Amino acid sequence: xxxxxxxxxxxxxxxxxxxxxxxxxxxxxxxxxxxxxxxxxxxxxxxxxxxxxxxxxxxxxxxxxxxxxxxxxxxxxxxxxxxxxxxxxxxxxxxxxxxxxxxxxxxxxxxxxxxxxxxxxxxxxxxxxxxxxxxxxxxxxxxxxxxxxxxxxxxxxxxxxxxxxxxxxxxxxxxxxxxxxxxxxxxxxxxxxxxxxxxxxxxxxxxxxxxxxxxxxxxxxxxxxxxxxxxxxxxxxxxxxxxxxxxxxxxxxxxxxxxxxxxxxxxxxxxxxxxxxxxxxxxxxxxxxxxxxxxxxxxxxxxxxxxxxxxxxxxxxxxxxxxxxxxxxxxxxxxxxxxxxxxxxxxxxxxxxxxxxxxxxxxxxxxxxxxxxxxxxxxxxxxxxxxxxxxxxxxxxxxxxxxxxxxxxxxxxxxxxxxxxxxxxxxxxxxxxxxxxxxxxxxxxxxxxxxxxxxxxxxxxxxxxxxxxxxxxxxxxxxxxxxxxxxxxxxxxxxxxxxxxxxxxxxxxxxxxxxxxxxxxxxxxxxxxxxxxxxxxxxxxxxxxxxxxxxxxxxxxxxxxxxxxxxxxxxxxxxxxxxxxxxxxxxxxxxxxxxxxxxxxxxxxxxxxxxxxxxxxxxxxxxxxxxxxxxxxxxxxxxxxxxxxxxxx
Amino acid sequence: xxxxxxxxxxxxxxxxxxxxxxxxxxxxxxxxxxxxxxxxxxxxxxxxxxxxxxxxxxxxxxxxxxxxxxxxxxxxxxxxxxxxxxxxxxxxxxxxxxxxxxxxxx
Numbered sequence: 001x002x003x004x005x006x007x008x009x010x011x012x013x014x015x016x017x018x019x020x021x022x023x024x025x026x027x028x029x030x031x032x033x034x035x036x037x038x039x040x041x042x043x044x045x046x047x048x049x050x051x052x053x054x055x056x057x058x059x060x061x062x063x064x065x066x067x068x069x070x071x072x073x074x075x076x077x078x079x080x081x082x083x084x085x086x087x088x089x090x091x092x093x094x095x096x097x098x099x100x101x102x103x104x105x106x107x108x109x110x111x112x113x114x115x116x117x118x119x120x121x122x123x124x125x126x127x128x129x130x131x132x133x134x135x136x137x138x139x140x141x142x143x144x145x146x147x148x149x150x151x152x153x154x155x156x157x158x159x160x161x162x163x164x165x166x167x168x169x170x171x172x173x174x175x176x177x178x179x180x181x182x183x184x185x186x187x188x189x190x191x192x193x194x195x196x197x198x199x200x201x202x203x204x205x206x207x208x209x210x211x212x213x214x215x216x217x218x219x220x221x222x223x224x225x226x227x228x229x230x231x232x233x234x235x236x237x238x239x240x241x242x243x244x245x246x247x248x249x250x251x252x253x254x255x256x257x258x259x260x261x262x263x264x265x266x267x268x269x270x271x272x273x274x275x276x277x278x279x280x281x282x283x284x285x286x287x288x289x290x291x292x293x294x295x296x297x298x299x300x301x302x303x304x305x306x307x308x309x310x311x312x313x314x315x316x317x318x319x320x321x322x323x324x325x326x327x328x329x330x331x332x333x334x335x336x337x338x339x340x341x342x343x344x345x346x347x348x349x350x351x352x353x354x355x356x357x358x359x360x361x362x363x364x365x366x367x368x369x370x371x372x373x374x375x376x377x378x379x380x381x382x383x384x385x386x387x388x389x390x391x392x393x394x395x396x397x398x399x400x401x402x403x404x405x406x407x408x409x410x411x412x413x414x415x416x417x418x419x420x421x422x423x424x425x426x427x428x429x430x431x432x433x434x435x436x437x438x439x440x441x442x443x444x445x446x447x448x449x450x451x452x453x454x455x456x457x458x459x460x461x462x463x464x465x466x467x468x469x470x471x472x473x474x475x476x477x478x479x480x481x482x483x484x485x486x487x488x489x490x491x492x493x494x495x496x497x498x499x500x501x502x503x504x505x506x507x508x509x510x511x512x513x514x515x516x517x518x519x520x521x522x523x524x525x526x527x528x529x530x531x532x533x534x535x536x537x538x539x540x541x542x543x544x545x546x547x548x549x550x551x552x553x554x555x556x557x558x559x560x561x562x563x564x565x566x567x568x569x570x571x572x573x574x575x576x577x578x579x580x581x582x583x584x585x586x587x588x589x590x591x592x593x594x595x596x597x598x599x600x601x602x603x604x605x606x607x608x609x610x611x612x613x614x615x616x617x618x619x620x621x622x623x624x625x626x627x628x629x630x631x632x633x634x635x636x637x638x639x640x641x642x643x644x645x646x647x648x649x
Numbered sequence: 650x651x652x653x654x655x656x657x658x659x660x661x662x663x664x665x666x667x668x669x670x671x672x673x674x675x676x677x678x679x680x681x682x683x684x685x686x687x688x689x690x691x692x693x694x695x696x697x698x699x700x701x702x703x704x705x706x707x708x709x710x711x712x713x714x715x716x717x718x719x720x721x722x723x724x725x726x727x728x729x730x731x732x733x734x735x736x737x738x739x740x741x742x743x744x745x746x747x748x749x750x751x752x753x754x755x
Contacts, residue, residue: 320703459724460728463724472721476716508715513712515753516713640750649737
């Protein structure tokens, strides 16, 4: 009677007498060899678990082999304290063949899969047991109380997503950010149902729900020494939670990425060393009349120092090193011409582009200016942001583009997940220009760099639209030469031959202005030609009259071959996951340069074929403007030489 | 329950479909690109300062600078000035105007 009472008391106190997690094998019906093999498996699993896991989950879990399970399943845990494994796999485990039988999955063999299963199922039990570390538990209690009195609207930024916590890990807002179930914008922390981080997953089962996500990731965290290098952010998250980490490989410093720039002669596989990233700018392309770009376009600019230069303000002018991270905007619009048709085909992916190309495309082709505003992030935030960007670059395949999921929203998600900065946690903005305002309001963006426009232009905080420059050039021209036109548009309306008659009398200064204006004219002609060819192309496809066949074939080949720039994971086989590791990178280097060489060949062909499709009068005008550009250039050089100007080696 | 799902083919199928739908758009954009490249002449295959990417990218900035008597002074030009002064001895003592003209005359 007394013992019974004592037992009750102990149960009520939460069984403090038990120390640590115990796995009890149900041995009835097993032969000694099977018992031994099962026990070894369980011992090994216990040996892999983090100390905190075992201390906190201090209960007895009964492990048994069962026939009542689908043939392709490995195992299943009950809610609290039992774990069943598929009996079909027991003979192989007992005779050792499971350790040799390959599964063609990242875990390798059937025995490793069984081990992973035990860890996976135990993680489910741990996750359900609400084993929060004390500070987290206190915070959750506080947030629950706050929500009870203030409602969701009044929740502080810290409490967003915390007040309704039910799981140790799988409903932690930080985990959901990293895993790819992002916050909907403007819905007070509610999570999206779709997870776009589906490329480079070790096991697509992880995408079925956050509960499975954490269980699958624990398998790899505990069993795969390369996990830290493949999924650095999640690895850090788990290490932080457990205050412990397993033996892991050391990682390469540089993060791989595919450069989607339009220089096909270059090796597209590049590397970003987070150490060399001085700061990150919010890069905003100003809005224009075009309806898709009415709110501008959000990007991030990595201010990367050239090799050998210590991190510091001087790096801001290493423009040729800087890279732009851009979630491509809407698909079906001419605006995309700027993004290079090659990468334009697939919506909502994170592209990496050279800054100089982005500047040219926006300021010269689209005639939009760019503002580049440094974000106030600390060193750790910058580095983890760069790492997260690389992971997203390889792993993210966001498919559709909603108004609620534009480039500003995507950039915000990347910033939030990458930096884990609490000030970004409850920030909701849907438009690119709005996002900059909000970032500024929270003290995260330093817009004072734009206060002095001249300095901003000189130091690369602002890149001005060539619309303004062309106007300025025309005014120079007007001052220096007795031309009749009053507006730059009228000047550009003139035939190329008529403009050419003025070249000979231009001095150096005027020639410089003429050169830019001739380039403006060339761009204008190309845009007109583009429109004409596009119309002809679309009509020809419809009529099937064969007039575009040759160019069309080349185009189709280019499309087939350029997909890799937008879906880099395509170049890798399915074995690896997360960030590509050294052996995968060798393969990548080879495959991507092969594809690039093919693209270079195809694009050279296309140049010729498309030119042949032009209306003869358009072709003549383009040729005339090209001749003008060349002639002004020669005139300039002659003047420069005659004046004894400096010749660069 | 933990099941070994072999492949994530569904996601791939979805994407293939989307890609199909976007083909036309991409196609016309490639046409644009085919023209656009003719003005684009930067290259990083050589180590000569004339051909360096930083200097080439500053060409239009240099034209704006010279035409506006130094009034328009863009960051790409500023970056090229730094590179030239760092790497070319005769550029070290030269004025901004002289360097801008030299870049323009390339």
